[in-house]
Amino acid sequence: MIVGGVQQVPVGLWSHVPEHCAHWPKGTSLSSLHRGAPRPGVKRIARAEDGSFAVTDNWGDTRQYAAVLTTCQSWLLTTQIECEESLFSQKMWMALDRTRYMQSSKTFVMVDRPFWKDKDPETGRDLMSMTLTDRLTRGTYLFDNGDDKPGVICLSYSWMSDALKMLPQPIEKRVKLALDALKKIYPKVDIAARIIGDPITVSWEADPHFLGAFKGALPGHYRYNQRMYAHFMQQDMPSEQRGMFIAGDDVSWTPAWVEGAVQTSLNAVWGIMNHFGGKTHAENPGPGDVFHEIGPIALGD
Secondary structure, three states, X not given: OOOOHHHHXXXXXXXXXXXXXXXXXXXXOHHHHOOOOOOOOEEEEEEOXXXXXXXXXXXXXXXXXXXXXXXOOOOHHHHOOEEOHHHOOHHHHHHHHHOOEEOEEEEEEEEOOOHHHOEOOOOOOEOOOOEEOOOOOOEEEEEOOOXXXXXXXXXXXXXXXXXXXXXXXOHHHHHHHHHHXXXXXXXXXXXHHHXXXXXXXXXXXXXXXXXXXXXOOOOOOHHHHHHHHHHHOOXXXXXXXXXXXXXXXXXXXXXXXXXXXXXXXXXXXXXXXXXXXXXXXOOOXXXXXXXXXXXXXXXXX
């Protein structure tokens, strides 16, 4: 278990100080470049008169950039961010809008200690274990931070229609539903008596900045995924569509995993470098240099 969770990936990138900086003084990090805080959210992206990108934040401040990289869920480019139509082709807009995101819900409680490791006197086995079931909870996960420290239980991790059962429920009802379901599986275990603090829950589809937890492609969606994944290869695009790049796990072939986010980010870095006229070292080719050899096959329309 990683202390701080998956959030340590963006936090680490934000604070990382590279050993060598080509364009900034030694000791520069993303944090120092942004004076210790990220800028506000973006509400509009458009072309400026000089061909650069005019990016307007939520407070109305507009700044211009030579290239833009978006890493949000693709649906946000039509719901949260006003994007000029000409930034993408119609086929690309279709791919962005038809990407399918899965509903997902999680409910967590903190408990006084990892009591699930106590032994059942009749069986000699742990009182509880990680539990996968067809009942309401679907997945229950146990997080142990040490025998003498509080533990955490993810009472329920559910997707799609199972997540929709939780969506309209207040947090107290979600906890009760999960506890009632688990009581049928572990009738001798009183989980409620162990709960401390306040429960936490999330339904990603209810968050306007997510609209779903992660991509879940449907049959026939390969062509959409290929368009999004290959978008960083912009040499054959009209000029008005160049310079706008996308990355994220939903652009990749491994949605919901950091691997896909990192992979597509590296693709975008190559694309931006190429957009600015840069090249990779001959002995260390980038993804765009070998894309015609190893890239996913584009299907005909």
